[in-house]
Amino acid sequence: MTPEQLSRVVADALAALVAEGALVLHGDLPREVRVERPKVKEHGDYAMNVALQLAKQAGRPPREIAELLAARLASATGIAHVEVAGPGFLNVRVGAGAQGAVAGAIVAAGEAYGRSDVLRGRRVNVEFISANPTGPLHLGHTRWAALGDAIGRVLAAAGAQVTREFYINDRGAQMDKFGASLAAAAAGQPVPDDGYHGDYVVELASQIAVDRPELSELPADERVAAFRDEGYRRQLVEQRAQLDGFRTHFDVWASESALHDDDRVKHGIERLREQGHLYEADGALWMRTTDFGDDRDRVLVRSNGAFTYFASDSAYYVDKRERGFSPCIYLLGADHHGYVNRLRAIAACAGDDPDRDIDVLIGQLVKVVRGGQELRLSRRAGTILSLQEVVDLTGVDALRYTLCRFPADSPMTVDIDLVTRTSNDNPVYYVQYAHARLSSILRNAVGLGLAADADTYDPALLAHQREGDLLRALADLPRVVEQAAALREPHRVARYLEETAATFHRFYDECRVLPMGDEEAGDLHRARLVLVAATRLVLGNGLSLLGVTAPERM
C-alpha cells in the first residue's frame, strides 16, 4: 500500500461518513487527505491529521472524528491496525502483504516508477543561465545549469512537456565593449578600462587575428564589429561545448538580436499595446507596469527611438507565450531579483495571469572557497573560475549533485577542496555507492541462477522492520517528484535519495539477501531480491532526475 492509496482509502471513508450523515461538514470535503510518515515509529507507519483539520468544519472535537474514521478503516484491506492518538491523529500500520507489494509494483513499473502525469498537457518553458556570450561560463552559471536542467527533468517526470531555453544577450553596449576589447588586444594595445580584461580575451583575440588576418586590416569601426561578431560566435560555441560536457542541453538558443531582426520586438509591443497598458510620455513609449506591482513604469522605446532592453524582455515573453508555454519559468541570480516584479508585470500587461503563466525563481549566488579563501568572481576583472575548470577538478557527477542538493534560495558555499574530494564527505558517493552495492547483489544473484521476479514472490515475507522501513521509503518517490516539480525544488530529490540510501544500507546490514554457501534459495531470498531490484530502480531513477549517473560498480 502506497501513501497515495492510503490517502484514497481514507478520503473514501470520509466521503462515506458524510454521505451517511454520520458526519456533517460545513464546506467541501478536503481535496486530498495528507499522509505523513511519523518520525517516531510508535506512531505507526503512516499518520494523518485530517481529523484535526476538519474539527472546525464539523463542529466536533477532532478525536471524535478520528474515532469515526478509525472504525471504518479497521476493516479496510491492507490496513493492519488503526488507532487514534494525541489530539486526534490517525495512526495506521500497513499489513506486511500490502506493504511488500510495493516492491513488485516498482519493479513492474521499471524506469517509469516515480513519474506521474499531474502536469500532463502543460507546456513549460525553463529559461536559465542566459549569459552574455562575451566569455566562458563560470561557476556562478554552473549552479543554474545544474539546477535548471534538474528542474526541467523533474517537471518532465511529472508529465510536463519541457523546453529548455538559453537567452543570448547578444545585443547592446556590452557586446560592443567586448568587440573593442578584442580588437585592441589583437592589435597589441591595452584593452579599454571599461572593457573585458581576462586572459581569455587576449588568447581569443590572438586566435582570431591568426585565423582571420583580414579582420585586422579593416577600418577601426568595422574592425570592432568584426571582432565582436567573430568573438561572439566562438564564445557561443565554447559555451555550448562546456554545457554539453556538463550534460546540460538546451532545446532553444534564443538570440536577442534575432528578436529585433525579424521584428518580433515590434510585434510583441503591438500585442502589448492591444492590452492597453502602453502610453507615450516625454517622447518615449512606456509600459504602465505600476498597474501590477512594479515600483515604477518602464520605458520600451526611448525618446531617441532606440528599444530598451526591457522591450526585448517584454517581446521575448510574448514570443514564449505565443509558442504555447505556461508557465514560463525564469531562473535568475539574486543580483537580478529586482526583475521579478517587472517580469510579472509584463505578464500582467500582456493580459496573462502572473501566478499561472510566469514563475520567476531567484537563486542566491554561490560563494566559492578554495584553500580556505574566498574567490571573488568577476569576468571583467578576469578572476574567473570557469565551469570547465571546476568540472575538470570535480567531475560532472559530484558537481551537479552538490549544486542540486540545496534549495536555490539558500546561499551556498562551494568548497572546491571538498567537492573535489572523492570521499564520503560527498553525499553523491554515498548514494552512488548504494546503487553499486545493489547492482552487485543483483549480479551475484544471476551467478546463482536467481532473478528478481515481481510476479511470483511472496510480499508478505518482507515483514522485517528494516524491510518495512525500506519499502515505505521507496513508496515515497512519486510524491517527492511531484512536490519537487510543483515547487521547482529538485533538492528534495537529492535529500530523499540520501535518506533512502541510508535506509537501504541499514537493511543491508541486518538482512541477508542471497543464500549463503550451499544454502538452498528460499522464498525469503526471492522476496528480498525483488526488494533489492526495486531499491536499485528508485536510486537510479532518482539520480537520473538530477542528471547524475548511477554506477554499477565503484
Added chain:
RNA sequence: GCGCCCGUAGCUCAGCUGGACAGAGCAACGGACUUCUAAUCCGUCGGUCGCAGGUUCGAAUCCUGCCGGGCGCACCA
C-alpha cells in the same frame, strides 16, 4: 530611504509548504568485517531554531517590530 533573500548543533545544511519529544552529514570519542562492495553500519557528545511580541488546540514554519549578513533599486546592459 524603499524592496527581495538568509539567520536552526563547533562546521556545512535539511526540516515534507502549521503537527506529536527539533534532524542529517562532517568534526570528536567508542564499537562492528572468515560468506551479498567497510565508499558501510551501531553507540556517545552536541541546539534559548537571531531577539521580542502576536495569530491558535499547536509555530523553526504564518503576521508585526527590532538586530545581524547578502543583494537590488536607470530613457544601463
